[in-house]
Amino acid sequence: MRVGIVGGGIVGLFTSYYLLRRGVNVTIIDTDPAGGRASENNAGFIVSTASKPRLSLSLLARAVLGFQAPVRVSLARLVRNARWFLKVSRSYGYGDDIIAKIARRSLDLYIEFLSSEGIDVDLVRGVISAFKKWEDAVMLAKSIGGRVLDERDLRDHGYIGLGGGVYVEEDLSINPLKLYWGLRKRVEDLGARVVIDEVRRIRVDEKGVVVIVGKGSTEHDYIVISAGSRCGEICRSIGYNPMVEPARGIVILHRTKRAGLISSPALLEDYGVAVAQHGSELLRVTGFFELIGHRVKIDRRLTGWLIGIARKHVKNYGEAEPYTVRMGFRPCSADLLPVIGRIPSYKNIYIATGLCRLGITMAPIAGKIVSSMILGESPPMDQEILSAISPARFGGRKVQAL
Ligand SMILES: Cc1cc2nc3c(=O)[nH]c(=O)nc-3n(C[C@H](O)[C@H](O)[C@H](O)COP(=O)(O)OP(=O)(O)OC[C@H]3O[C@@H](n4cnc5c(N)ncnc54)[C@H](O)[C@@H]3O)c2cc1C
Numbered sequence: 001m002r003v004g005i006v007g008g009g010i011v012g013l014f015t016s017y018y019l020l021r022r023g024v025n026v027t028i029i030d031t032d033p034a035g036g037r038a039s040e041n042n043a044g045f046i047v048s049t050a051s052k053p054r055l056s057l058s059l060l061a062r063a064v065l066g067f068q069a070p071v072r073v074s075l076a077r078l079v080r081n082a083r084w085f086l087k088v089s090r091s092y093g094y095g096d097d098i099i100a101k102i103a104r105r106s107l108d109l110y111i112e113f114l115s116s117e118g119i120d121v122d123l124v125r126g127v128i129s130a131f132k133k134w135e136d137a138v139m140l141a142k143s144i145g146g147r148v149l150d151e152r153d154l155r156d157h158g159y160i161g162l163g164g165g166v167y168v169e170e171d172l173s174i175n176p177l178k179l180y181w182g183l184r185k186r187v188e189d190l191g192a193r194v195v196i197d198e199v200r201r202i203r204v205d206e207k208g209v210v211v212i213v214g215k216g217s218t219e220h221d222y223i224v225i226s227a228g229s230r231c232g233e234i235c236r237s238i239g240y241n242p243m244v245e246p247a248r249g250i251v252i253l254h255r256t257k258r259a260g261l262i263s264s265p266a267l268l269e270d271y272g273v274a275v276a277q278h279g280s281e282l283l284r285v286t287g288f289f290e291l292i293g294h295r296v297k298i299d300r301r302l303t304g305w306l307i308g309i310a311r312k313h314v315k316n317y318g319e320a321e322p323y324t325v326r327m328g329f330r331p332c333s334a335d336l337l338p339v340i341g342r343i344p345s346y347k348n349i350y351i352a353t354g355l356c357r358l359g360i361t362m363a364p365i366a367g368k369i370v371s372s373m374i375l376g377e378s379p380p381m382d383q384e385i386l387s388a389i390s391p392a393r394f395g396g397r398k399v400q401a402l
Helices: 010-020 057-065 075-080 082-090 096-117 134-144 151-157 176-189 228-238 300-313 356-374 383-388
Strands: 002-006 025-030 071-073 124-131 147-150 164-173 193-196 199-205 208-213 216-220 222-225 244-255 266-268 273-278 282-291 321-333 339-342 349-353
Touching: 002 010, 002 208, 002 216, 010 025, 010 176, 010 349, 010 356, 025 216, 057 071, 057 075, 057 082, 071 075, 075 082, 096 164, 096 356, 096 383, 124 134, 124 151, 134 147, 134 164, 147 151, 151 164, 199 228, 208 222, 222 228, 222 356, 228 244, 228 321, 228 349, 244 300, 244 356, 273 300, 282 300, 300 321, 321 356, 339 356, 349 356
Parallel strands: 002 025, 002 222, 025 193, 071 282, 124 266, 222 349
Antiparallel strands: 124 164, 147 164, 199 208, 208 216, 244 282, 244 321, 266 273, 273 282, 339 349
């Protein structure tokens, strides 16, 4: 069986990994973008306790009008993709339980994967959700569990100016660059062929699925479209719209000279800013959820704001020196739930995207689900959840299937 993976981000790589381990012939087609991909430029938290972003209509309206950190919305984007914004606001309050179940299952797969493959990802166990107000931490702990921390505990972990936090021991933090390139090497060692080119179109004919790239084409029995925030453009040629909108996030990498500037990574919940240290050399500060299309220019006000938050709340921030700013585009569907499964009307075209702000966390389970479907096995997830994340919820044109 020949499977083409269109887009080799973390989702495409985990899908390849599970297929290769079953002896499938896998070709990954990816542009290898110079500026990196979301799977390299993110906070690196693997969390079973997270929820969907809270994008109510009033928050979106405030975000258009001004600076509503961490969410920013451009008016041009809102007008251009009004249907997505309307659907997303209507999905407010729906699906957190689905996300929690998927994330929980994925965390187990990570533990299995990391212990069996032995890839060094600068793994840290335990993640803090920190708040300015202690009461907010208590409220969160009531819904997700975890240990409540007070101001003094947070100071011991390396954070100041915060009233309370929740420490969840089972959540993990990794260095996303090490995870991405470690997994990429592993799938290549397992026999994946990697084609560096841009996918332009997809066609189905009697030979299978033909993927048209810049310099020719490749043929497959099945394909998985896992091109992150670019899935919509790729799916256009087959008449399907996964309704995926990019949400830009910003990453500032800092050089450090010693380990332990912070003793646990934290999400500073009031700002949506994440702080993590990898080994003794790297501090990562990430933030923003910008619905502004695939814009690549970064306003200095944004980096200044992120640095300001880190300086205010990381006790030893003075020992870190920012050296590069990167960005990633989270692939967000119109109900902020994943889009995983077979594309309606096609027997041999699958999609795995829409993992939004939890794509690192949920990539193993996304890969496991879609690989099981291709192998004709039952996916390791309840039918109810598979229906909630099915590509069929966004329709699809009636096309003659192979
Ligand atoms: C700032 C930030 C912080 C985040 N923090 C976390 C976190 O702490 N925890 C968490 O779980 N998630 C986090 N995320 C979300 C996570 O990074 C993403 O959901 C995830 O990386 C998406 O993976 P992907 O494989 O779907 O997409 P991508 O990583 O975007 O990969 C898509 C791939 O498709 C390729 N591609 C696109 N178009 C084409 C084409 N036409 N032809 C060929 N190839 C193509 C690209 O080159 C790319 O390699 C964060 C994201 C950001 C931006």
